[in-house]
Amino acid sequence: MEGGCHCGRVRFRVTGDLAQTTVCNCSICTKKGFLHLIVPPEQFELLSGAHDLTTYQFNTNTAKHTFCRVCGIHAFYVPRSDPGKIDVNVRCLDGIDLAGLAPKSFDGRNWEAAMQQHVPWR
Ligand SMILES: [Zn+2]
Numbered sequence: 001m002e003g004g005c006h007c008g009r010v011r012f013r014v015t016g017d018l019a020q021t022t023v024c025n026c027s028i029c030t031k032k033g034f035l036h037l038i039v040p041p042e043q044f045e046l047l048s049g050a051h052d053l054t055t056y057q058f059n060t061n062t063a064k065h066t067f068c069r070v071c072g073i074h075a076f077y078v079p080r081s082d083p084g085k086i087d088v089n090v091r092c093l094d095g096i097d098l099a100g101l102a103p104k105s106f107d108g109r110n111w112e113a114a115m116q117q118h119v120p121w122r
Contacts, residue, residue, distance in 0.1 A: 002047070003093040007071035010049030014039055014076075014088050020121045021090050021101050026108030028058075028065065032074050035090035035103060038121045044076070044086040081115065 004011040014037070022036040023029070029036075049068065056065040063080040067073060079087040090096060104120035107113070 001093050003075060003088070003096075004047075005049065005052075005068035005071050005073035005075045005092065007068060007073075009052040009070055010068045010073075010075050011047040012076060012088070013045045013047055014086075014093075015043040016088065018090065018101060021103045022106050022120050023103040024106040024108035026111060029108055032089075033091065034074060034087075035098075035101070036079070036106075036121065037088045037090050038079060038082055038085050039088065040085055044088065080111070081119065 001015070002011065002013050016037045016039045018037065020037060022038075024034065024036060028034075052068050052070055053066045054069040056067065057063065060080060062083055064078040065074060066077045068075065073092065074089055075092040076086055076088045079085065090101065091098070106120055
């Protein structure tokens, strides 16, 4: 699958299973509307836009919330749960049918407790 930000500067290719799509209720995912697909780095390739990415960090500063500095869209980032992996925003995939998805839920609002339970994408 391929996808990117809104202005088209940031483009990526990813291999993954959309059945693993997860929605998170934490403070930033709620505001961003991020739909997560977490993949190992070898399943992700940045095609363009490396120089247009900027990073927002907060709290534990583990997650690297990369976004396009031109259009502001968060197409993918490095998640706190799996800092060795890439978390793609399913909403940014080309031609995505959001109505056809059945996202799993992650209780990121209670992050520490939620990580002790079954983590849906693992
Ligand atoms: Zn952009």
